[in-house]
Each structure stands twice: as structure tokens, then as C-alpha cells.
Amino acid sequence: MIGMSTYIWRIISLLLLLCLPCFSLSAEENKDEDKKAEKIFFYGVYVDYDLGDLLMSAINSQRFGTNASIEVDLMHLLYPAFEFGYEEYDSAPDYCYNNTSGNEQTQGVTNDIKGIYYKLGVNINLLKKDYSKKLTPYGFLGFRYAVAPHYSYDIAGFALNSSYWPLDDSNGSDRIEWLSGNSKAHWMEFIAGVSTPIYKGFCMGAELRFKQFLSIRDVKDENNLYLISPSYAPGYGDKEDGKWGFRYTISYFFH
Amino acid sequence: MLYGLLNKTGRNAVRKGWMFFVLSLGVVFAFVSCDNEHCDDSMYCPMEISFYSQIDTSEKLAPPLLLMKGIGSDSIMNFSGKQQIYFPLNPNKETSQFLFLMEPYAEKIKYVAVKTDTLRSEDEILSIKYYLNDEEIFIKNKIGKAYMFSNDTICLFQNGNFYKPLLDTLNITSDLCHHFLSSECGYLTTFTLKKLKFSQGGVGSILIKNNSVTNKYNDRHVNIYLENY
Numbered sequence: 297m298i299g300m301s302t303y304i305w306r307i308i309s310l311l312l313l314l315c316l317p318c319f320s321l322s323a324e325e326n327k328d329e330d331k332k333a334e335k336i337f338f339y340g341v342y343v344d345y346d347l348g349d350l351l352m353s354a355i356n357s358q359r360f361g362t363n364a365s366i367e368v369d370l371m372h373l374l375y376p377a378f379e380f381g382y383e384e385y386d387s388a389p390d391y392c393y394n395n396t397s398g399n400e401q402t403q404g405v406t407n408d409i410k411g412i413y414y415k416l417g418v419n420i421n422l423l424k425k426d427y428s429k430k431l432t433p434y435g436f437l438g439f440r441y442a443v444a445p446h447y448s449y450d451i452a453g454f455a456l457n458s459s460y461w462p463l464d465d466s467n468g469s470d471r472i473e474w475l476s477g478n479s480k481a482h483w484m485e486f487i488a489g490v491s492t493p494i495y496k497g498f499c500m501g502a503e504l505r506f507k508q509f510l511s512i513r514d515v516k517d518e519n520n521l522y523l524i525s526p527s528y529a530p531g532y533g534d535k536e537d538g539k540w541g542f543r544y545t546i547s548y549f550f551h
Numbered sequence: 552m553l554y555g556l557l558n559k560t561g562r563n564a565v566r567k568g569w570m571f572f573v574l575s576l577g578v579v580f581a582f583v584s585c586d587n588e589h590c591d592d593s594m595y596c597p598m599e600i601s602f603y604s605q606i607d608t609s610e611k612l613a614p615p616l617l618l619m620k621g622i623g624s625d626s627i628m629n630f631s632g633k634q635q636i637y638f639p640l641n642p643n644k645e646t647s648q649f650l651f652l653m654e655p656y657a658e659k660i661k662y663v664a665v666k667t668d669t670l671r672s673e674d675e676i677l678s679i680k681y682y683l684n685d686e687e688i689f690i691k692n693k694i695g696k697a698y699m700f701s702n703d704t705i706c707l708f709q710n711g712n713f714y715k716p717l718l719d720t721l722n723i724t725s726d727l728c729h730h731f732l733s734s735e736c737g738y739l740t741t742f743t744l745k746k747l748k749f750s751q752g753g754v755g756s757i758l759i760k761n762n763s764v765t766n767k768y769n770d771r772h773v774n775i776y777l778e779n780y
Contacts (some may be wrong), residue, residue, distance in 0.1 A: 454731070
């Protein structure tokens with residue numbers, strides 16, 4: 297179970313994120329009257345990069361992630377998007393495996409996950425549209441279908457659970473040997489966010505995401521002796537952990 | 552005051568810089584304060600046995616004396632008086648073996664000539680020495696009426712007499728599957744029962760009701776119909 301302090305800190309961070317519209321959108325107040333400019337179908341393309349992933353990699357040395365996306369501005373209303381990313385993570389040291397007495401991180405175990413992921417979806421702009429400008433701020437709701445099609449896992453250092461029977465150390469260790477393989481995961485994401493121009497085509501944005509896990513493929517070895525149920529997927533995180541995600545982007549608008 | 556001296560572009564830049572700072576705080580607070588996680592799944596896959604009478608197969612029985620010891624383990628499980636028992640299979644091997652120690656059937660009691668030498672002081676017993684075939688033996692373990700002696704003899708004691716228990720070995724053959732659940736839980740070993748058999752065949756007959764042994768709570772697996780009960 298996630299500790300209460302984690303929930304408290306996440307509520308604080310959510311409140312801070314909700315302050316965002318006060319700063320970004322108020323700075324973009326348009327005092328001009330509504331211009332009855334002609335609406336066109338295609339305004340341009342955003343290419344953005346997630347700075348939040350870089351920040352997370354700097355904070356957590358077990359994790360490296362990077363992702364970018366391409367969004368097309370259609371009528372300042374619909375923004376079809378394609379995201380792609382890569383993540384490496386050793387999730388084992390974060391957990392107290394086989395240690396029910398305290399909160400010490402486990403030593404000597406490995407659960408490495410690495411792979412690429414793709415997300416496809418669309419954002420819908422809910423703000424008032426200014427068709428006279430190519431680049432405008434927008435606040436949106438959106439969704440993504442995501443897939444990590446062929447990511448790899450490496451597991452080592454874990455032992456069989458046996459308090460009654462003596463552990464088998466015939467191979468010099470009571471730990472199960474290194475196991476590796478590939479798996480696949482699908483999930484959905486629901487997004488709320490904003491993006492605002494800051495300087496000559498450059499924009500900054502922030503998104504809050506609610507993730508809904510769909511499936512992750514279990515993997516059996518050829519002898520049916522081992523069944524691996526990966527709990528972590530690159531781009532999603534731990535499927536047993538929180539469902540919230542965050543993206544903080546810098547982008548450039550091509551038109 | 553300094554903010555008021557800036558032009559529109561400068562004020563916008565300051566507002567955006569403040570937004571960046573607020574967002575960065577949000578990211579940091581959201582993710583650096585995570586607690587370490589413990590395993591929430593049950594990592595115990597016990598096998599279940601229920602005891603019934605062989606004479607009336609619907610009648611549930613609770614053997615008055617039942618001790619089990621896994622061959623390879625040092626620990627003895629005392630299931631005396633229980634109609635339904637749960638115990639762990641060996642995750643390292645496809646065959647788990649358990650020594651069964653029960654009360655013998657009345658017509659099959661064999662007495663053992665264990666002699667005792669009791670040292671008393673008034674009404675207090677100071678020590679008891681045991682002898683078998685004129686050789687002194689010592690108690691290694693005593694559970695209820697079962698005595699385990701240093702020469703590996705096991706006897707039951709009642710009404711001043713030692714007698715041999717009903718001893719048999721239950722051999723359980725199964726397919727194993729080591730299931731990796733997560734980083735906090737590690738491996739869970741589940742079993743698919745294939746064959747159960749008593750070595751001597753003197754305890755009773757066996758029926759496998761459900762061959763899947765998992766961490767599901769309160770599952771039923773095997774019925775044993777005890778002879779002469």
C-alpha cells in the first residue's frame with residue numbers, strides 16, 4: 297500500500313499544477329475584439345519534448361526515460377498526436393522484497409525493464425479560438441492509446457519463497473538464476489493540459505494524465521517451469537502503483 | 552516594485568518563469584516522496600487435506616493424533632485433532648515427501664519394551680532415564696504422547712506403556728510453476744498435483760478433488776479416507 301505521506305505530497309503537487317492556468321492563460325489575455333478571421337483547416341505542426349522525463353532521470357538514478365511527440369493543429373480545435381519514447385528502469389531496489397520488518401531497500405536483486413513505446417490519440421481545444429493567428433495558446437482534454445510492443449526484462453537475485461523447506465543451494469546459491477525475455481503492454485491515457493507560446497514559435501506546456509492499464513503479456517519459459525508476469529511497462533510505470541502521470545513540455549510550432 | 556518597472560514582454564517572461572518554478576515543484580513533490588513498497592499478495596500456497604471415514608465416506612474425521620514432518624525439513628507439524636489441514640509443498644522438487652505419524656489401529660498395537668528409571672525426591676520427580684535393549688536413550692523431542700528418542704526410535708506413551716505409532720510416508724508428485732509476480736513479491740510457486748501415494752498403504756485411500764494448489768484462500772485439494780475409522 298502506498299504510504300499516507302505519498303498521497304499527501306501528490307495532492308500538494310496536484311494543487312500546484314492546478315495553479316498553472318492562473319499564470320499562463322492570464323498572461324495571454326487578448327484585449328482585442330474577436331476577429332472574424334477565416335478559419336483554415338491546417339495551421340501547423342507542434343514538435344514537443346518532455347522535460348519532466350529528464351527531471352525524473354536526474355532525480356532517480358535507476359531510471360532513464362525520454363519522450364517526444366508530434367501534434368497537428370487542425371482548425372485550432374483538434375490536435376491529433378503521435379508520441380514515442382524510450383525508458384530504462386531497474387525497479388527492484390525501490391521495493392522491500394522479502395523484508396516485512398522495515399523500509400530498507402533490497403540489495404542484490406534486479407528487475408530491469410527497457411523498451412520503446414508509442415502513443416496515438418487526439419487533443420480537443422476547449423478554449424476560445426483566435427483564427428487570425430497561426431499560433432495560439434490552448435487548453436485541452438485528450439486521450440491516447442499506448443503500446444509498448446516489445447520491451448525486454450531481466451530478472452535476477454530473487455529466491456523461491458520457502459520458510460518450511462530448506463532452500464536449494466546445489467548451484468552455489470539459493471537465488472534463481474537470471475531470467476530474461478520480452479513482453480508487450482497496452483494502456484489508455486486521459487489527458488488534461490495547457491500549452492502556451494512563450495517566444496517566437498517556442499511553447500511550453502503541462503499535462504496531467506490519468507492512465508488506465510489494459511493488458512500486459514505473461515511469459516512462460518519453454519519448460520513451463522517459470523511464468524513471468526511483468527508488473528512494469530516502459531511509458532506506463534508500475535501497473536500496481538499510482539495511475540497518475542505528468543508531462544512538462546517544451547515545443548516548437550512549424551507552420 | 553521591480554516587476555512594475557518591466558515592460559510587457561518582461562512581465563510575461565517573469566510570469567512564465569514563475570510558472571516553470573511552480574511546475575518543477577509539482578514534479579519534485581509528486582515523485583521524490585514515494586515510500587518503499589511491500590508485497591501485498593499472499594506468497595503461501597498450502598496444500599489441503601480433509602479426513603473422512605472409509606466406512607462412511609460422508610463422515611468427517613479428526614485424527615486424535617497426527618504429526619507430519621517433511622523429509623528434508625527439521626520442523627514437525629502437529630495437526631492432532633484437526634479434520635482439515637494445510638501444509639506447504641516443497642518448491643524445490645517435483646516430489647514432496649511427508650512422514651505421517653498417527654495413532655495405530657487398536658488391533659495393530661505393538662508394544663515397545665522401553666524401560667524407565669525414575670529418580671524421585673519425596674513427591675517430586677527429579678529425572679527419568681530411558682533404556683531400550685539395555686542401552687540408555689534420550690528424548691530428542693516430545694509432542695503430546697509422542698516421544699522421539701536419540702536412537703531415532705519413535706514411540707507413543709499411554710497408560711504406562713510405550714507402543715509403536717502408525718508410521719507411513721506420503722509421496723506427493725506435482726508439476727511446479729515459479730511465478731514471478733513483482734519486484735516486491737518475487738516468486739510464488741504453484742503446484743499441479745499429479746499423484747499421491749502412501750509408501751506402506753496403511754493409512755487410507757486418497758482422492759484428489761482439485762489438483763491446482765495456488766495461493767487462493769480456503770481451497771480444497773485432497774480427501775483421505777482413513778482405514779478402520
